[in-house]
Amino acid sequence: MIKIFKNYLHNDFSWVPQQNPPHNHPAIAGKLLLPQEIPFSNQQIEQLLQQSILTKIESMESFAWGHRCRRCGNTKTYLFAKMPHASCQKECLYCRACIQMGRVMACEPFLYGSSSVQWPAYESPCSWSGDLTVHQQKAADELTGLVKTGHGEKLIWAVCGAGKTEILFPAITAALHKGKRVCLATPRTDVVRELLPRFQKSFPDVNIQALYGDSPEKDGNASFIIATTHQLLRFARAFDVMIIDEVDAFLFHNDPSLHYASERAAKPVSAIIYLTATPRKKQKKRVRSKDLPAVFIPKRFHGHPLPVPKLKLAPTLHRCLKNNQLPPKLLHHISTQQSTPRQLLLFLPSIKRAEEIAASLKKLNYEVQAVHAEDSQRAEKIAAFRNKEYRVLVTTTILERGVTFPSVDVFVIDAGHVVFDEAALVQIAGRAGRSPDDPTGEVVFYHIGKTDEMLDAISSIQYMNRLGRKL
Amino acid sequence: MRCIICQQEVIRDVTWQTFLKPPERKKICNHCSHLLEPIYSPCCPSCHRPDQELTCKDCLQWFESHPGLLDRNVSVFKYNEFNKELVARWKYRGDYVLVEAFKEEIQKKWLSAGYQGRKVVQVPLSVQRLMERGFNQSDAIIKVLEEEPLAIFDRTHGEKQSKRGKKDRMHALNPFTLQLSISEPVVIIDDIYTTGRTVRHMADLLKKQGCSSVSSFTIFR
Numbered sequence: 235m236i237k238i239f240k241n242y243l244h245n246d247f248s249w250v251p252q253q254n255p256p257h258n259h260p261a262i263a264g265k266l267l268l269p270q271e272i273p274f275s276n277q278q279i280e281q282l283l284q285q286s287i288l289t290k291i292e293s294m295e296s297f298a299w300g301h302r303c304r305r306c307g308n309t310k311t312y313l314f315a316k317m318p319h320a321s322c323q324k325e326c327l328y329c330r331a332c333i334q335m336g337r338v339m340a341c342e343p344f345l346y347g348s349s350s351v352q353w354p355a356y357e358s359p360c361s362w363s364g365d366l367t368v369h370q371q372k373a374a375d376e377l378t379g380l381v382k383t384g385h386g387e388k389l390i391w392a393v394c395g396a397g398k399t400e401i402l403f404p405a406i407t408a409a410l411h412k413g414k415r416v417c418l419a420t421p422r423t424d425v426v427r428e429l430l431p432r433f434q435k436s437f438p439d440v441n442i443q444a445l446y447g448d449s450p451e452k453d454g455n456a457s458f459i460i461a462t463t464h465q466l467l468r469f470a471r472a473f474d475v476m477i478i479d480e481v482d483a484f485l486f487h488n489d490p491s492l493h494y495a496s497e498r499a500a501k502p503v504s505a506i507i508y509l510t511a512t513p514r515k516k517q518k519k520r521v522r523s524k525d526l527p528a529v530f531i532p533k534r535f536h537g538h539p540l541p542v543p544k545l546k547l548a549p550t551l552h553r554c555l556k557n558n559q560l561p562p563k564l565l566h567h568i569s570t571q572q573s574t575p576r577q578l579l580l581f582l583p584s585i586k587r588a589e590e591i592a593a594s595l596k597k598l599n600y601e602v603q604a605v606h607a608e609d610s611q612r613a614e615k616i617a618a619f620r621n622k623e624y625r626v627l628v629t630t631t632i633l634e635r636g637v638t639f640p641s642v643d644v645f646v647i648d649a650g651h652v653v654f655d656e657a658a659l660v661q662i663a664g665r666a667g668r669s670p671d672d673p674t675g676e677v678v679f680y681h682i683g684k685t686d687e688m689l690d691a692i693s694s695i696q697y698m699n700r701l702g703r704k705l
Numbered sequence: 706m707r708c709i710i711c712q713q714e715v716i717r718d719v720t721w722q723t724f725l726k727p728p729e730r731k732k733i734c735n736h737c738s739h740l741l742e743p744i745y746s747p748c749c750p751s752c753h754r755p756d757q758e759l760t761c762k763d764c765l766q767w768f769e770s771h772p773g774l775l776d777r778n779v780s781v782f783k784y785n786e787f788n789k790e791l792v793a794r795w796k797y798r799g800d801y802v803l804v805e806a807f808k809e810e811i812q813k814k815w816l817s818a819g820y821q822g823r824k825v826v827q828v829p830l831s832v833q834r835l836m837e838r839g840f841n842q843s844d845a846i847i848k849v850l851e852e853e854p855l856a857i858f859d860r861t862h863g864e865k866q867s868k869r870g871k872k873d874r875m876h877a878l879n880p881f882t883l884q885l886s887i888s889e890p891v892v893i894i895d896d897i898y899t900t901g902r903t904v905r906h907m908a909d910l911l912k913k914q915g916c917s918s919v920s921s922f923t924i925f926r
């Protein structure tokens with residue numbers, strides 16, 4: 235009885251087969267797939283099942299009071315439904331939470347592919363020749379140590395612009411050298427698209443695959459995978475080294491299925507690395523109680539302090555926004571800002587507002603574009619802004635993290651809105667002053683009244699700067 | 706109660722009416738029900754194409770090439786962007802219960818369409834597609850209408866209609882075969898009426914076997 239409750243409350247992955255017979259089909263290694271997702275013929279599948287390279291696994295756990303989908307970990311009753319199933323002639327249960335990736339039905343078992351594939355061991359995979367700063371080097375050494383022991387967890391708590399990606403290079407090199415399988419998971423598609431060319435440049439001979447919703451490659455049969463956390467729903471006990479970027483991001487933080495999937499994707503004995511600039515309470519607590527070893531990097535790679543946001547009161551802000559306008563004071567500020575060589579990033583709380591303000595700025599003859607989650611040309615517009623093809627980018631929290639523009643000022647309009655929590659504001663402020671050529675930048679929060687989130691964000695930035703100065 | 710489409714909690718307005726009456730169970734939230742956009746008149750009288758006062762161009766063409774084949778079509782919702790997304794989720798991803806979201810409006814329209822007493826004919830899927838999808842969308846709708854489906858057609862496996870362009874569809878061969886002839890008036894139930902080719906393929910066979918009148922009822926137009 236107690237065991238049943240325990241299984242329900244804690245994520246229990248003992249159902250993933252422990253025996254892993256070796257094979258050479260990387261396309262199914264460590265994967266939890268629906269029968270129609272397997273890239274083999276029925277005959278081949280039959281054969282692999284006999285060799286127990288593929289194993290059938292029941293797709294749902296049943297409890298007296300509900301169910302759990304074993305792909306996404308969903309236990310909410312309103313996200314399960316029944317349908318008359320044509321192939322069993324019965325009412326069958328299916329999971330609605332992860333239906334975007336194909337329907338999981340209680341009557342159809344998953345096929346799990348054994349994870350022991352001999353991955354290629356690269357002699358010296360990394361060709362990156364840049365230098366790490368002292369702090370970066372320290373963190374990199376710790377991570378390399380962790381990868382070499384092969385078991386444990388570590389949190390890298392580094393300010394925005396500390397050079398987190400470069401810190402990973404030595405650790406990934408060590409892993410690939412030993413023929414281990416590595417996964418770098420991040421919640422956002424934009425970040426995957428940005429990371430792939432950077433890693434391909436630094437690891438030219440390594441087969442690196444990027445997986446996201448509409449990625450050109452879908453196989454996932456490489457030994458180094460960069461993926462959105464959603465893609466991990468298809469993996470189980472697959473990776474020796476698991477790097478989870480932006481553990482605090484809203485998407486990841488608020489979606490229990492992503493936690494479930496990323497926990498399951500790592501092998502039982504594996505090195506797990508978390509990266510964040512703004513850890514949430516849960517992680518801070520674990521760090522404080524010495525449950526989660528952390529490496530702290532309070533300084534940016536170019537050594538300059540983080541720009542501290544300024545608060546500016548704009549009492550008429552809401553009224554103006556309602557009329558699709560900006561307050562005159564703010565417009566004046568934008569025009570003085572635009573006389574400097576820096577570009578401008580404007581953050582707005584919603585997609586609708588972002589489009590309205592972009593349109594009204596366009597009328598005032600600014601070179602302006604709006605970018606948001608529902609924009610099909612998002613990637614092109616961001617690339618154009620980075621190439622300085624236009625001057626002002628109006629956006630939502632979609633660009634709060636993971637993207638780098640060399641020289642920008644950042645204004646947050648209506649910073650008191652609920653979407654701008656402490657983590658988001660710290661991340662947004664971290665967009666300014668990223669380049670060593672222009673290490674400062676102006677960050678202004680326009681508001682109609684200070685909120686705790688704004689003050690917490692500022693004090694946390696000041697705290698990091700203080701720590702950074704001491705070093 | 707949660708909205709079956711967006712999974713947000715459905716919060717109803719508190720008025721004297723809702724306060725005094727026993728609570729009615731709403732399947733979808735206000736926001737989603739606005740986006741569904743039911744078709745009201747004016748629409749094409751013979752195919753329900755929305756925002757049209759007279760018989761539309763497509764119908765006139767049909768009248769010329771196949772006179773008297775299909776009496777009329779009745780549809781419930783516009784096939785807008787939001788609904789396209791829903792159909793993809795319902796039919797191709799296989800989220801069966803989404804049909805409940807359309808239930809209220811479908812039943813209303815069904816009663817006002819005046820199809821009572823006609824035999825209800827299901828649009829079949831090829832066996833292969835049925836196994837792939839797990840359910841027949843036409844059956845699902847008929848279940849919502851609380852009618853008895855007549856499965857008198859067979860279908861050979863071919864490419865999906867939705868993957869074809871208009872020209873291709875118009876020249877496509879008839880994938881259906883009629884198993885049982887019927888003389889009473891019938892109504893064919895399908896999910897989408899795009900060019901009207903599918904229902905007319907079926908109507909053609911029915912008429913040749915002596916059916917007196919064929920109409921159709923679809924959720925989207």
